[in-house]
Amino acid sequence: MLDQVTDTTPEAYAYPLLIKHLLHTPLAQSPDQEIVYRGDHRQTYRTLGERIRRLANGLGSLGVTRGTTVAVMDWDSHRYLECYFAVPMMGAVLQTVNIRLSPAEIAYTINHSGAEVLLVHTDFLPVVESIRDQLDTVRVFVHIEEDGSTAAPHTIPFWGEYEPMLASSASEYDFPDFDENTRATTFYTTGTTGLPKGVYFSHRQLVLHTITAMAALASPQSGQRFHRGDVYMPVTPMFHVHAWGMPYVATMLGVKQVYPGRYVPDQLIRLVRDEGVTFSHCVATILHMLLNCEAAKTADFSNWKIIIGGGALPHGLARAALERGIDIFTGYGMSETCPLLSLAQLRPGEKPVDIDDEVRLRCKTGLPVPLVDLRIVDDEMADLPRDGKAAGEIVVRAPWLTQGYRNNPEASEALWEGGYLHTQDIANIDEAGYIQITDRIKDVIKSGGEWVSSLEIESLISQHPRVSEVAVIGVKDEKWGERPVALVVLKPDAPVTAIEEDIRQHVMGFSAKGQISKYAVPQIIRIVPSLEKTSIGKLNKKLMRERFTA
Structure with missing residues (x-):
């Protein structure tokens, strides 16, 4: 029997899941909400929408069209947020360049992605200067000039600068519809062996990840939540897995956003205090650094919620954060998973018996978020008991997982062997469904x-x-x-x-x-x-x- 596919009225709008649709709600409901950069630059969502359109027109004048890859080297900023939207909304591909890789690795990732346009912050001119002759695909360089930054001597043939490009570009742009499975972003994993591998995501995947993350983070009865009243600041670089996808979530909700630029501990703590930041995410080592900086000694963290990911949350660090009033909890995912797979949120009525029990629950890998099919399997891909003891590899399916590595079929097949994405993480699952990672396979x-x-x-x-x-x-x-x-x-x-x-x-x-x-x-x-x-x-x-x- 044939599937009963729904009839479509000729003039009905199919509404493809495109990144441009994430902007409808904030521009309609929160046009005057603030987006702050380093505490110095302030703009509204209304201005964000206009600058996205101007950026698209400016890039279009440089020959950017559907399928063109645009690479960005910048600190966490309002400019990066604009690129998150404008580039993929044109049908082009955004490459978020990992600025912390070696110069040779940076050159490799830019060439491997096929980037034709490269936006470069002043601070990274020495790196680009050192690899300029190795960049085979880049035909246009755009300078991101920062007030207070001094450009190092260079011979890079810049077309022009970011802000004048926006100022001279038209403020209207009709972003087209196209297939929701069109590639929107590319970035490169930072494994400890071999060359970086290119991970890519479509518009459909990013929209579904945004909606699911928003639902998962809003679902707790109290605590470990992200909602419209929060003030968001990432402490995870925007070049890495779209800053865990949270800028898309924050924008869709229309919350106040704070972008810190370069990560300087005392500056981050100052922004938390002065801008009223209530929600962030980072790796454990960054939080450790923040809690031990001079400015943190007298700071009030009682309204700050932090997701820790990218590795385990040590019990000692969790306890120290809780003692400072931070609502801390674990999130789990990886570059290949966009990244969100699970969150360690306390269930309604789940009251820890003491501080040790609370630390234990918050440091768990957590419960899978909606739409995630997560299994613990042995070497034969057979499911293991959910008894909190049997340990095996985590394998997953979800609508937003990368479908492979760019131009690397052998690694892609290994990643998806047996029809599930292999995480290389060893874990157990207890009777309540909580995941607990015990190690990486290689560790x-x-x-x-x-x-x-x-x-x-x-x-x-x-x-x-x-x-x-x-x-x-x-x-x-x-x-x-x-x-x-x-x-x-x-x-x-x-x-x-x-x-x-x-x-x-x-x-x-x-x-x-x-x-x-x-x-x-x-x-x-x-x-x-x-x-x-x-x-x-x-x-x-x-x-x-x-x-x-x-």
């Missing part, structure tokens, strides 16, 4: 025949009063196969006498209670001045293992 430690969760040991060590940061890695051991090694950064005022043994005894206490195996207690604890991190602030355990072995 899992097997000692004495038992699997050891580096994330769990890190979380336990983070609760030691003298510990500032910690990473646990596995190193080869002739007797046990592997043994965990803890690399620890101490708090500034922490005494170092016998600290390694003190930390080991701290972990031994959890082993004595049966909470962890004796094989999980690190026999080597090394005090280090800092921990190696990736370009987006994640712990770089591959580099740590290499340096420790060396």
